[in-house]
Amino acid sequence: MFQYTCLNPIAAVGLDNLTEDYKQTEDFAQADAVLVRSAAMHDMELSDKLCAVARAGAGVNNIPLDKCAENGIVVFNTPGANANGVKELLISGMLLAARDIVGGIDWVKANADDENISKSMEKAKKNFAGSEIKGKKLGVIGLGAIGVLVANAANRLGMDVYGVDPFLSVKNALTLSRDITVCKSYDELYKTCDYITVHVPYMPETKGLLNKEAFDQMKDGVVVLNFARDLLVNDDDMKAALESGKVAKYVTDFPNPAVVKMPNVIATPHLGASTEESEDNCAIMAVEEIRDFMENGNIRNSVNYPACDAGVCETKGRITVAHKNIPNMLTQFTTVFSSEGINIAHMTNKSRGDYSYCIFDIDSDSTEAFAQKLSAIDGVLKVRIIK
Ligand SMILES: NC(=O)c1ccc[n+]([C@@H]2O[C@H](COP(=O)([O-])OP(=O)(O)OC[C@H]3O[C@@H](n4cnc5c(N)ncnc54)[C@H](O)[C@@H]3O)[C@@H](O)[C@H]2O)c1
């Protein structure tokens, strides 16, 4: 029996895939697995019992990845599962910036009692006129799951699209329309584009990516869109750029107390992934990841441990070991196995940065005593008996 807890509402269509082997608990300390969306986990105390955290979404800046890794807790996310939801909102963000749709809607509401509204609106509408996005140049920073969808959709709407991603994956490069220009540098994109949208993860390296230096290189009157995370944009520099007109509009899904008071801001309350389809996709994928990990020890889509898949165990026992990626660990593990007279039928070991993960399929039953021997080895972070 596994216990799990949800730190945010998770779509039922995903939770329904948890079998009777899973019991929901409200007590975080009792959970073997956690399902989370945007809840802040940095200050939470992690119990020894906790094995897995699945983020039903893409961004993992609300989760202490290193602290989890150091405690042998595997953190997963759901790559691409909400990308279409964000893409659609982003396209609407460009349209809201291009034309004063919100101003027009507000005008209609304010004139709801006007008997002659059908006539008066024909005079008023000039105040809300705008431009079209067709033929304009869009710059996409970060060509991942969302960036690629945005780039291809904008291209189909007749925009001239540029992208930049120093870590562009082969899979994403192959999905990108051939009409899109992949820039070698940010500068090339900044100086060319009328609309610039950012789709990179928030990390120390990307903090304040859009700052004065970046704005200075952009065209006057550029529209900046941020549907990724607020701290990717330097607020003080954005305020100055909006006030000077360098940035004509800032469209963001991440308002904060400073941003909401700036001129020419169009803000939505973190709605990118708030669609039925995205919520369902994320929940289904997160639950699949948790189940494969809890039941088979396999790791798919982790953000702090290597991918490691040994399928379903067909031998008598399976033990997994999360450990530091340091020399001599495997020798110590196999010494323990041989001293106990246990035959390893199959072994998978994968490393990622400072951490490694092993799946041992053995020809004997796994025992607690044996797991404890492995746990006692220096550098071992968590041992689990799967079977
Ligand atoms: N508004 C929302 O509700 C919402 C929903 C989903 C995701 N997001 C945010 O969007 C981000 C991107 O999501 P995704 O699903 O496309 O993730 P992803 O991992 O598929 O793509 C991120 C891309 O950014 C690239 N990248 C990393 N650092 C970069 C840099 N310095 N410059 C340029 N490119 C860089 C990576 O190579 C990758 O291709 C998430 O991390 C999250 O913060 C927001």
Ligand SMILES: O=C(O)CC[C@@H](O)C(=O)O
């Ligand atoms: O869970 C959400 O509503 C937002 C998710 C989004 O910010 C993400 O990074 O995937």
